[in-house]
Amino acid sequence: MDNIVHLNELASLPRPLYGQRDSLPNIALDYRHLHAWGQLSHALHGVLLVHTDNARLVVPPHRAVWIPPGSMHRVESTPDACIRSLYIDAAQSPWPGQECRVIAVDPLLRELIRAFGELPVEYDLEAADGRLAQVLLDRLCLAEQLDLVLPQPRDPRLRALCRQATARPWADIRLGEASRKAGVSEKTFSRLFLKETGMTFRTWRQRMRLVSALPALERGERVTDVALACGYESLSAFSAAFARLFGLSPGELARGGSMTQA
Template sequence: MPRNGQSKPYRRTIPGLPSLPRPVYGRTESLPNRALTHRHSHPWVQLSYAIQGVLEIHTDTGRFVAPPQRAVWIPAGVPHRVFSSPRTEMRSLYLDCSVTAWAAEGCRVLQVSDLLRELIRAFSDVPVEYEESGADGRLAQVLLDQLAAAPTVELMLPLPHDERLRQLCRQLQAQPEQATTLTQWSQRLGLSEKTLSRLFLRDTGLTFRAWRQRLRLLGALTPLEQGARVTDVALDCGYDSTSAFIAAFRQQFGATPGEFFRG
């Protein structure tokens, strides 16, 4: 899904894993280039997490974005695709459903605390077939306890069910900087502006303006994490001024771009 002149990502392969060797399984992967994992699902829960880089998980219901200090919780059986930015260092977890009975339904983005981050790092060095009754097994249990306590954060872009709206959203995702108004979209789709606004709110829980703003701001996370200038990112996202972009970013994420990535 190339955007902003970026090259097409290469396809990652999914490791053949007929079953989990232990209830908690850690997978470490270094991805020097942009990568895409084709649509697939697992019979276990997956926590997609990167200590460096930005991950995007695409499902039928939305896009879930995880910069550092965030992770995406993917329930068992949910078809999804994974996109990663260049120089991503993944530390994913696969979790047997028997140890995640406490989890809420659906995909979501989790806040990763300093403690949880270090637990995930430490677990990546644990042998695959660790002793469940020993120290490594206790580490896995503490890791599960911290996952259960991790709060959900709003880093998800909901996708509508209505095919007319999905067409609109696909075009906006391909060109998030475009300034087509709701009135213009209603004319293209043969709907009244009031009807289009109502359908958008019903299907996504967001107004058209709020949805497009979230699309732009989530898309800004990868170039910002990669070190792009805030002014350049703001213009690429369709903002007329850097100050307007920073104000919108603060409203969405509770911090300026600099504060967000320092944190």
């Protein structure tokens, strides 16, 4: 389409807040890249996985991910994902610093994003459209931040171990085995892993398993089969852990991501 904007060809955004629905491809870019402006990608349905140098961010339906200006990243999505993206000038960033984050998208914020996508690219900053853009930025500042980040350690020994664990989420890797693979004592491994990721190896492994379950659930695979493939022996334990982390049950995600909470 002739009206599709190639962001890498822009020297600057046409407006401080840009997100015209019909002028953007709104697809996941599965290669490493960065922008001079911030990016907010909202999953209307489907699941997004954002990979940065030190984390994976999980974006279930009705959530959004914030990627600050200058942050190297790549994005994966499930095949039926529907994405709406906003691009925000660095001077208008809703949050300070270089931290990527996942936020909750409540009904008002969702409708603001939808309405903003209908505006012309060069909307009038001084008229009603400009005020709508400002309300949208204000609501982003108030959005709840969700703990849906899977940190990746920088230490090469731990990073290799985490790659192995992610490739085999069903494997029951205990602390002793993990520390032997890393070539350090259990005490040193525990201290180093906590320092590098902010969580214990056990907590990290549970979160990794739940993240690994998302694509299979989106494909419509049976919840029981997915739970077993991710190392859970009990369907009830898998469902409870999944709901605690993502705010919706595995079945709700498979049915399109209806949230159990706003």
